[in-house]
Amino acid sequence: MKYFYTENRSTRILKLIERRHSISVDAIAEKFEVSSKTVKNDVKELNGLLKGSALIDNKQGIxxxxxxxxxKFEEIKTNIYNQKEFLNSPQRRMAFILYKLMNSEEPYLTDDLACEMNVGRTTVISDLKKMREIxxxxxxxxxxxxxxxxxxxGTELNIRFLVLENLYEMIYGEYELDEDVIDLVKEIxxxxxxDTTTFESFIHSLVVTLDRLLNGHTINTLSEKYGELLRSWEFTLVNTISDAVEKRLTxxxxxxxxxxxxxxIIGMNTPTNIEGISPHVEITEEVSNLVNHILERIKYDMGLNITLDDILxxxxxxMAFLVNRLKxxxxxxxxxxxxxxKKYKVAYKMAELARDVIEKSLDVKMTQDEVGFIAAYFGVFISEQQIEKSKIYKVAVICGTGRVTARLVASQLKGIFDANTVIDLYSDSTVTSEILDKYNLVLSTVQANFKTTATVIYLEKIFDEEALKKRIKSIKYIDKLDMPSMQGMDSILLSILDEDTFFILDNQLSxxxxxxxMIESLYAKGYVDDGFKERIRKREEKSTMIFNxxxxxxxxxxYENDExxxxxGIIPEKAGENNQRKLVFLVGLPEQTKDDTLLVKIYDEIIAIANDKxxxxALSKVKSYRELILHFTKENDIFDL
Known part of the structure; x- marks a missing residue:
């Protein structure tokens, strides 16, 4: 995790707004751990620096x-990004202080540091306070x-870790390693x-090593675990490089x-092309067991059958390199x-379960950065599974005002469906139930009572494409359940729920x-088996399933249901109290899920609700199933599907 940044905060804010296109003041403040007022001041300063070439506008906090x-914007932006004033930010001052302390044989006076940086003594004391925390x-x-x-x-090893992970560019940005040495390493x-990242990381470590050696700061002690590296292929490779560098630089x-x-090298991020390292890397039993335990935990906790197949x-x-990094x-x-x-909520939840397994198995702590890398693999799995599960969709378009209107509707639909979707045009006077039953979806500009097993949506002749796209996306998932869609509802959860599975709970109970x-009521109605309550109880004893x-x-x-x-369950608030637990989503998973993509969407929707106060x-105030339906009828954009 990075604790120092080579750029000042204003520069990072500009890059963030450029990358995201739009972002809230609060989100920026949270990311950089400052107040909203500080963010607004930074943006005001940025607008001044941009000199009319661009404007960062604030509308309703966005x-x-x-x-x-x-x-002009590109020219000014480049100048902003390339600012090299060494002491123009706390990060650069702290880097300067650290460089002085790590190379000094005698204690360094605060007044001397202030004098050399041309800042006040109180500024140095403030920087030192922040440094101590880091x-x-x-x-x-x-x-x-x-x-x-x-x-x-502290140890020389930890000083180098700090420098390499946070301060390399600020301390060694101007250090030039001989090109012939770089070429020598590249050749070997x-x-x-x-990958370029691994190669650059090694060069950075070599630069720091040479500088520290030449200044008399060597690594004198290492814990016993590092001795294991003497038998590794990575150490053999480094020996070859070191021998060559010794000869070149004497x-x-x-x-x-x-x-x-x-x-x-031993802790590199997995390279894009693993063929170059695969003959050398040994996948240990420890790594194999860890992967299996992770997949089993995800199956147990989330009911998802993860078959990584091509990305396994x-x-x-x-995982092999991750274990090395943690060790x-x-x-x-x-x-x-x-x-x-933010984008792969379910994948990130899966990665958090993986983190729990890894931390308990290896007795280590994982950073958020590492969790993100694992989530990326699960994100690939989910995305590829959804692509594989997608089927050719057939849509019938019915129009009563001529073919040109039908063609206009069809042309709009092409912006919604993928290229594999079949779209056929029909007149309301000629279409039959037998014809419509062959389609997954019927879109009609004519209000008529079509007797068909397909889902029917009524449209205006010119319709809102985004609204329809969202509606259809929900229906495509609901269709996999062989259930009719509820008119106007975009939530998959709501389409699975019915009055029998909806509960207003007792706020006097735990x-x-x-x-x-809830379980006893579902069992009485034939939804769950008689051992369901006991399994829930055992899981609660092992690890609470309170989401937040x-x-x-x-x-x-x-075991009672194949779907x-x-x-x-909604827990009403007590009079004059704000009870924390408001919603209970009780889910029964079939022993063998037919389609994990649907389960992923359910998880995604629950996570989305959990993150939206x-x-x-709004849901906690609902008092009946009818009110739930009315609520979603009025607020059918409540879920981002």
């Missing part, structure tokens, strides 16, 4: 950037008093087909320094972890007592 003069993450400390002198205390490593690289140089090999290799303290930055967590009541402070999500295998059973509040 920032959007409007580019007015593209050429250094704790690397078991490093700044000892001494500001008046008597300061010194950096070419056969392994390392220096000596000790064994412990060579072990350090092996870390960026890649995932196993990723030897190597951290890699994941620049898109926030986007992964959470578990309410869950028992407002939502509980008890779920387990159901997914979803029940919703307004939706939770």
């Amino acid at each position: 920032y959007k950037i409007y580019i007015i003069d593209n050429n 250094l704790n993450n690397y078991d490093l400390k700044i000892i001494g008093k500001t008046n008597n002198g300061l010194a950096l205390k 490593t070419d056969q392994y087909q390392f 220096i000596s690289i000790p064994i412990k320094e060579r072990i350090f140089l092996a870390l960026p 090999k890649d995932f196993v290799y990723h 030897y303290g190597v951290h890699i930055h994941n620049p898109i972890v926030d986007e992964i967590r 959470y578990l007592e309410n869950v028992d009541y 402070e407002s939502i509980a999500f008890p779920h387990t295998i159901n 997914i059973v979803v029940s919703l 307004n939706t939770i509040e």
